[in-house]
Amino acid sequence: MSTLDDITDASRLVAFGFRPGTRPPQLAEYRDLTGRYLRDAGFAQVVHAAARGLGLTVIAVEPRAGIVLGPSLETPFAASVADHVPNTRDRPLVLLAHLAIAALAFPRAADLDDGTYVGRIAVDKVDEAVTAAADELSRRAAESGEAGDPPAGQPDLVALWRYYLRRNSVGQTGDGRALFTSRRGLIKRAAEYLADNGMLRRVSGDAGGTYSTTIRYQIQVRELAATQMLADLAGLGIAVPGGGPVPPRQPGPGENAA
C-alpha cells in the first residue's frame, strides 16, 4: 500500500476522533481502522503524526471507544469556555460543575483506573456533594473566625466555595418556571453538554437528571484532564496527597464514638 493511502487512512481515523457519538462497533470502516492501528505499529506512527500536525495528541485507541484525542492549548480544536458559558457570572459555577461531575462519576481513584467501570451521576447528587464540601469549608472558616468577604470592587477574590453557596440550589422564576441559573440548573447544563458530545449517556430524568459515563469520558479524564489539573494546582502551590474526599482534620474520631 502506498504512503499516500496510509496518510489518507490515518487522517480518516483522526477525523473519527471528532465524532464522539460514533464508535467502532457501529461502523465497519472505523472498526477496520481501529484494528489496523492496534496491529500495525507503522500505521500507528502515521496516525500520531497526523494528529500532531493538527495540534492534537492521540491519548488512546480502544476497540470500544475508538480514537480518543486530546487538544493541546494552541489548537483551534480546543473547546471554547466562552462559547459554552457566555455569562461570566455563571462561568465559574459551570466549570466547577464539570469538575464535580467527574468527581462524582469516579468517586475513588480506582474507579478512574478500572476500564470496565461505568460511573453514574445525578444532577441533584452532584449539587449535594459540592454543597457538603462547601459547607464544611464554611464551618471551618467560621471556627477560625475569618470573615472571608472579598475587598469591595474585587468580587473575583471571593473563595469559590462562597461563590457556590451564594447561588441558590434551586429556584423558581416569577411565573413558576424552574430557574436555569440555579446551581442545579447549571449542573444540568454541563451534564447535557457532555451528553451531547458523547461523554455521558442519558439514563433517566430521576434526581434532576441521571447520566452514566462512557469509556471515552473516563479515558479523557484519566489520561489528560485530571493529571493536567493536578499539575495546574501544584503550580499554584496546592498539592494534596491522595487518600480521602476531604482531608482529615483530627485523628481518629472512632475512639470517642462509643
Place this chain on the structure above:
Amino acid sequence: MEAAEGEGHDELGLATRIKALAVADPVLDLERRKRTLDKDWRGYQMEELALTAIDAVTLKMDLEEGARFSDAAADVVRVAAVQMPDRGPDEHADVAGWVLNSLINIGTVDRGFQHPYGTVVGGRYNRFPFDFKLLREVPGPDGEPRLRAETEAIAVLVGAVEVDIASEQVAAEAKLAALVKRGRLADAHRAAHAALRRTIQYGESLRHFLETARRDVRAVDWSRDLGGVQREALDHIEERIHAENAIRDNLVRIMDDAAAEEAGRRRQATGLIAILDECLKRHMALQAALQKAGAVFREEQARQTFTAPAARLQVEVFGQLLAPALTLPVAAAGGPLAGFFTEARGPEKPAVVYLPDVLAGLMRIPAEQATGEETVTEPDLEDDDDEPRFAAGQYAAAHRILAGVPAGGARLSGLLGEARQAGPGDDTDLLLALQVTRLFATPARAGAAGSMLRADDDGQALDDPRFAGADVLVHPVQVPGDDNGGAEGGGEAPGLAWAGAGSGETAP
C-alpha cells in the same frame, strides 16, 4: 493601636453590629418600596408581613426539609387580611407573594442581599461587601423548591445577633413561667414562640452535623462537635419538658379559674396550650433524632472508613482536585477549571466561519444576557385578515390561459393580450406575467392535462405598454420519469403530442 495587628480585627465590634443592622434592612426596605409600586398597597404594613413570612418559614421548616412556599404565603395572607379586610383575597395573595419573593430577592442572580462594611486591617481601612440571605430556596424531597430561613433571618426574628443559644433559652423559660404566673397570657404566647424557635435552632445544628457525617465521617469530630451538641440538646429537652409541663398545669388552672365572661382570656390560654403542645412534639422529634445520631455516625464510619484501599492509586478527582479548587479564589480557580473542562471534553470541530455572519455578529447590538428571570410573554397572535392581492376569478382566468398554451408554445405578448380581454382596470395580466416569470426559473405543472410548462428566452424583446423585458416563449415540456404525467396522460393523444413536441427542444 491593637487594631493594626489582627487580620481584619474589629475592635469596636462595628462590623458585627453593622451586619446585624444590614440584615434588618431588606425587611424595612419593603415598607419603602411599596410606594414605588404601581399598586395601591399603602395600607399594608410590609415589615409585619415580612416578619410573619420569616416566622412562618422558621416554624414550618423541620429537621429534614424546608417550608412550602404556599404554606408560608397562607400565613402572610392571613395577616394581610387582618390589616386590610376590605381588600379582596386576590390582592392579599399578591401582597404575600410579593413579600416572599422580595425576601428571597428574586430577580438578582444570587438571590441574596449585600451590604458594605469596613474593618481596619494593618492600620488601613478596608471595605468589604457582606453577603447574606434571609430566605433560601432548597430542594424538597420531590425536587420542588422549599424555603428555609437562614441563620441571619432567625437572628432578625429573635432580635439578637450571635446569641448563646443555651443562655437565651434559660432566660426565655424563666420569662415564660413568670408571665404565665402573672397571667399575662399575650406576652406568654410570644415568649413560648421564642422558646420554640430556639428548639428549632438546636435541630438545625444537629441536622447540619449529621449531614456532614453522612458525606464524610472524617469531617466531623464526634467528641467535640456532635457529642457536645447531643449532650447539650438532650439536657435542653429534659429541662424544656419539665418546664412546659409545669406551665401547662399552670395554664389549665388559669382556664379553670377564669370566669365565664372572660372568653378572650380562655381563648388566649387555649392558644398557648396549642403552642406548648407543638413545643412538646418538636422536642420529641429532636430527641428521637438525637438518639439516632450515634447510630448514624457509627454506621457511616463503618461504611466510609473500613473500605479496602485501592490497589493502585491514581488521581482522586474529589479529594485532590475538587476540594482544593473550592478553596481558591474565583479568579485563580478559573484557569485550572477551564483547563479541566477543555481536556475532559475533548477536541471540538470548530465552526466554519462565514464572513457575512462575522460582520453581522460584530454589528449586532449586544443582547441583554438572559438570566432566566424574564417573564415569558405569550405572543398575542391574530388571524391574518389581509385581502388576497388577486381574486379567485383572476387566478382561474390565468390558469385557463396557461392551460390553453398550444403544443408549439405561445409568446408572452400573446398571453398578455388574452388576459387583457376582460377589460381595463383588471390586472389579470400582472398575475399572468408573475406566473410566467416563475415558469422561467423552474418548470411547473400547469394546465388541465397535467403537463409541465416552461418559459424560455429566445432573445426577442417584449413590446408591451405595461411590462418590459424578454418576450419569452411559453411551451409545454415532458419530464422523463414523471409518473404523474404518465399516469394522467395515460397514452392520450394530446399528452403524447406534447411530449413529442417538447422533447425535441428541451431535453433536461
